[in-house]
Amino acid sequence: MSPKRGDRAAPPAVGTEYELRFGTSSAADGWEALARQAAANLRRAYDTIRAQPRARQPTERHHRLKGSLATGSWKGQVYERWQYEVTGGGRIWYLVDDDRRTAWITYAGTGHPRETD
Numbered sequence: 001m002s003p004k005r006g007d008r009a010a011p012p013a014v015g016t017e018y019e020l021r022f023g024t025s026s027a028a029d030g031w032e033a034l035a036r037q038a039a040a041n042l043r044r045a046y047d048t049i050r051a052q053p054r055a056r057q058p059t060e061r062h063h064r065l066k067g068s069l070a071t072g073s074w075k076g077q078v079y080e081r082w083q084y085e086v087t088g089g090g091r092i093w094y095l096v097d098d099d100r101r102t103a104w105i106t107y108a109g110t111g112h113p114r115e116t117d
Contacts, residue, residue, distance in 0.1 A: 013101065017050045023074060023095070023104040030109035031092075037110050038087045045084045045092055053082060053096045053103045061085045065093070074104050081106070 013019045022028040034042045048055075048062060055062040064070060065081045072081040072095050079095035082103075086092060093107035107113045 013050065017101075018053050018096075019100070019102045020046060020050060020094070021102055021104055022108075023106040027105045027108045030107065031105065033110050034086050034090050034092075034108055038090060041086045041090075045086050049082075049084060049092070049094065049103050053094070054080070055082075072106060074106075079104070 010020070022031070031042070054064070058064065062084050063082065065083050069081055071078050072093075073079070074095050074097065077097070079097055081093060081095055084092045084094075087110070089112060090110045091107065091113060092105060093113060094103040094105045097104055
């Protein structure tokens with residue numbers, strides 16, 4: 001998704017940081033909904049994922065998904081799928097791409113992803 005006039009600018013990753021990129025348009029829309037609902041929590045999630053996409057000590061708020069949700073594919077490659085709980089219901093799901101040092105956001109939203117129902 002290329003930025004357009006009026007879009008928010010994100011700083012580039014430096015050093016060992018990861019880029020955060022949207023894997024889908026719906027993830028980008030969900031990100032905006034989270035920004036409206038819980039901007040400070042979303043900023044903490046952004047900083048955490050960017051610095052350490054794999055939680056050193058997984059918590060209920062930041063952990064790898066389990067079972068069939070533990071992996072996901074992006075452009076033909078399979079990656080670990082992680083979750084960050086932004087609010088009680090709001091979630092970010094992302095795939096950790098070490099080769100590109102990118103976290104591909106596949107879901108962001110103010111409610112639980114359908115796959116968990």
